[in-house]
Amino acid sequence: MYSFDDLLNYFEDNLKKETFSRQPEELYQPIGYTLALGGKRIRPVLTLMACHMFGGDIKDALPQALAIEMFHNFTLIHDDIMDNAPIRRGKKTVYKKWSPNIAILSGDTLFAYAYQFAQKADKEILGDILNVFNQTAIEVCEGQQYDLNFETRNDVSVEEYINMIRLKTAVLFGASLKIGSIIGGAKKEESDKLYNFALNIGLGFQLKDDLLDSFGDEMVFGKKTGGDILTNKKTFLYLKALELATDGAKKQLLDYYSSTDINSQAKVQSVKSIFSSLEVDKITEVEINKYFDKGLVYLNNMNVNDRIKKELHKLASKMIHRTY
């Protein structure tokens, strides 16, 4: 049985072959640049893994694994324009290195390539695969729109936030596993369980992101914490804190989050201490574990052999209990 690292190496080797050394270079260089930036490649590996676990040949799932990674990178290119994010993975973002126009158009092109790869499937399952792919693409856009809306709203509920991260982040994990499982020959019932497993793990994954951004160990996390606080991002921690805070602390939080001084370490410390006093870090951990456990119920109910369940359990654990 292939390990995560086996599949990751297989994927990276094949992604490298997609050099995008085409014309016009203004369009294709940003695509090659973005795909080479790296990232954890969890999504495409999930696709390969799901295919493998149902007895499929991983090379049959390679086009869809590439499609999913391309789709994900397309969303990053466009999100970085919308979020004014100059740096990703330690390097300049496409809109910053080239221009917003180049970022819009190379993103669009990468989206079209994602579909070109997604479509490389046996005609008996092509419709099913594209149903998942399309639905997911639409939901990810909806999630990003909610995320943008939240920036200017002051009445976002925790429930709305969870729905946003479900759309923006979790559904693509679900799609990655589901599409792989369809290629591997899984029955619909099993594919759906796998989807729900990944959806819950995906929610936990994003909450872990929120938690690490404020409370990660900087030595392990690899970058400074507090980025979300400095940019007034309405994360689970912030929304939960607002929900729990008394009037005084609530006013303080709202005041901090209306400031645009993005260099204030004092702000980070103060907000973190409000978070800590309300125990939202611990509450977030509990919430993460809740989604982890919920995901595992779906996994345990699946009709696949125990070795595979163990591998997926291990992966989910890695995604959720990570420290960076």
Place this chain on the structure above:
Amino acid sequence: MYSFDDLLNYFEDNLKKETFSRQPEELYQPIGYTLALGGKRIRPVLTLMACHMFGGDIKDALPQALAIEMFHNFTLIHDDIMDNAPIRRGKKTVYKKWSPNIAILSGDTLFAYAYQFAQKADKEILGDILNVFNQTAIEVCEGQQYDLNFETRNDVSVEEYINMIRLKTAVLFGASLKIGSIIGGAKKEESDKLYNFALNIGLGFQLKDDLLDSFGDEMVFGKKTGGDILTNKKTFLYLKALELATDGAKKQLLDYYSSTDINSQAKVQSVKSIFSSLEVDKITEVEINKYFDKGLVYLNNMNVNDRIKKELHKLASKMIHRTY
């Protein structure tokens, strides 16, 4: 047999049913707005017509007709951001009415919906349809990139320009007919002829656009001419003029096209008189007719009945010999 107007009405009636009254409204309102702006709807009608001419049921081609119109509108939403175009079809463009971010994201979403409709086809032909659709989507993006590149280049050749409009405009006409014909049951050979017919008519269509923008009769054209000249757009007329001009006229043209005074009617008059003295208006007419005739050769070589050929001939004539 259905006429163009029959098919147009059928298409409009069905497009109206796609209200996009979904949440989040910030994402879906701009989509509904854009699709309701109108336009000639030539592309989706071509798809329905091609299906019909090969004996197919037009309702089987409706999802793809919708997909093509949605794809086309997605490109308009994004192009308008890139081109800083505040007005389209007499109304504010999406980025102007809402914001660039909303335009990026609602465009992306519309692109995903285009695929969701494109995919609604019988599994026996789905792969063929999506091959055409994907290839075309990628080429249209490439065409837009060349168009953007030309803005800052001073050595664009007529040949490069023709290649750009082939990608940006003509291939989508080709795809519209080809996809419709596949659904109607056409053999590959016939679909390919139809594609090449439309490609050439599409090139003529765009050159006619260039010609009308400078030399159209304003009463018939419905808007002021000279827009391309005022915005220094390197059209076929301009590039041909540069090719033919003597040193003096060439310098004059280059000077005019480095000015950014976009209100100068004197500039429009002067450039037009250079164009006229070099007869580029007549040369453009000749070129348009060349593409028209080339397209008709493909049409005449097709194995379809004469009534259908006549209908397509009429449509091509309407597209190319239009005065507005």
